[in-house]
Amino acid sequence: MPGRRSLFVLMALAFGFAFLYLPILAMIVYSFNASRLVTVWDSANSPTLMWYAELFRNAPVLDSARLSFRIATVNATGAVILGTLAAFALERYRRFRGRALFGLLTTAPMVLPEVITGLSLLLLFVALEQAIGWPGGRGATTITIAHITFSMAYVIVVIQARLATVDRSLEEAAMDLGARPWKVFFVITLPLIMPAIASGWVLAFILSWDDLVITSFVSGPSSTTLPQLVFSKVRLGVSPDINALATILVLIVTACVVAAGVYMVRLEKRRARDAQTAFDAAT
């Protein structure tokens, strides 16, 4: 019976969403709670924006936010540039020596435990500093480099998948018409994989924005990212302003995801519309 089945599907859906989003919802609701005690709802003075207001007066929070944003942006850009090059090499030059190994190595950070990635990067930075005097101490630079190494793996997967769908004969046609290989890349390949590059960028941004484990290994005393700040505050006891801060973090990630989603839907719609025009023109 379709009625019963759809009811079952609805319930499964509701349960699934509840499981995923109830904790976050609770956190968001409590961020508007006026009481200083996290678990007590002060119905007299709630909801209130006092914790949000407090956040924006809190210098360490603002500093961390700025740092996290800067690292995430630089990381996303770097990961996309390197990831595109690697994906291109993997997808287009299928016959180079050591291709399988290269492919495995670039995607390994996805499956390696973060603790291991973080630790090995820390060891590398320390060794490098002793050997060539760079990087001088740990901070924003080392965090960014560390983030690039692991988020690049995800970017490669996204871009390589897209690259595989780009018809090789398009690149050949461009070459046939007189474009040299590097020109073919910039004028033909790059525009065609732009959607993947955009989603790769957003993905890398979020990965960096969220990361705590690897960051803790390679950050220095003067560089505390937002997740680190939240974590250290929670260890001293949960205070309501954390809820507000976490809510903002979640909002930013959501905004990224929604923006990427809308962009994709719009691309898809435009394709469909253009295809319709073509159909009308043909008939």
Added chain:
Amino acid sequence: MSTDPAARAATTPSPPAPYVRIERLTKRFGDFVAVRQVSLEIARGEIFCLLGGSGCGKTTLLRMLAGFETPTEGSIYIDGVDVTGVPPYERPVNMMFQSYALFPHMTVEQNVAFGLRQDGTPRAEIETRVEEMLSLVKLDGYAKRKPHQLSGGQRQRVALARALVKRPKLLLLDEPLGALDKKLREHTQFELVGLQERLGVTFVIVTHDQEEAMTLASRIGVMRAGEILQVGSPTDIYEYPNSRFVADFIGSVNLVEGKLVEDEPDHVRIDCPQLGGTVYVDHGVSSPPDAQLSVAIRPEKLQLARERPEQPDNVLAGTVTGIAYLGDATRYLVRLSTGFVLRVTMPNVYRREEQFEQGQPVWVHWHASAAVVVMR
């Protein structure tokens, strides 16, 4: 071999000095030989068709001409210049891809202008040449469209315009009409020939469709398993195939095995057990005596009669066992007393009621020039 070379030379004008010369070209993929020892000469302004079944190496040969594949052995000369090692972006050759390969993120205009832009042609000249080209392929007014806003036939014409706008010395076309429906294809065939005549560009066309090759080509090269079996005008290939494969591949044919029993310079007689008699052919055959031969006779060269015709040779008795009415012609299957079935095509110049009927005893006969003898 099978035919009189002097007679053939008279029907084909001797070609001018070769414009494209392919010398013993071989391409291996690992152990697999995709193209084997192909040598060809193509004249300026010719439409040369490479014809063969799927997987016989046509595209690979074309891609070597374009520069996308490096030959394992052999060389390619265009207009006297060795281009074997020249990369695609420096060859005076353009290609029209089977999938058209139009750049989806560019308009029709930008697609066509792409090649000229790579050469640093001045803006004003690009504009006029693109406009000229678009009107030549009857696409004026479509300049600002994107490829996916066009129909299949329009896309095909954009691809053609894009490949022709640089005025290449040689245009390569890989199954140029393969993606079009039958009606459009026939129409486009004639347009393509007209365009080629107007521009004088040398065409090399790859196709698996023999009808298309016959319509388009000035000469055809028939390929099988990486090799070129025969090169000649459509008439040559159809009337004087040099092997069983070519005879069978081009059009429909009755092939029977036989042995030389009478070998004179002006005629031969071949004993064909499958037919239960001998075939008289009015031209000489240069083959060793006792060689195993095949006799190829086109269905439209066989004729049916109710009464035994008055000719001493090339007459067989049989029974009609199948009839296919095709409109302009009717195809009959005639079973001989040996059990062998001949295909006979008769043009429908008679009224319907005068045709032959299922199960009717008939006489099959043909002219002494109708049969072609090929090596087994």
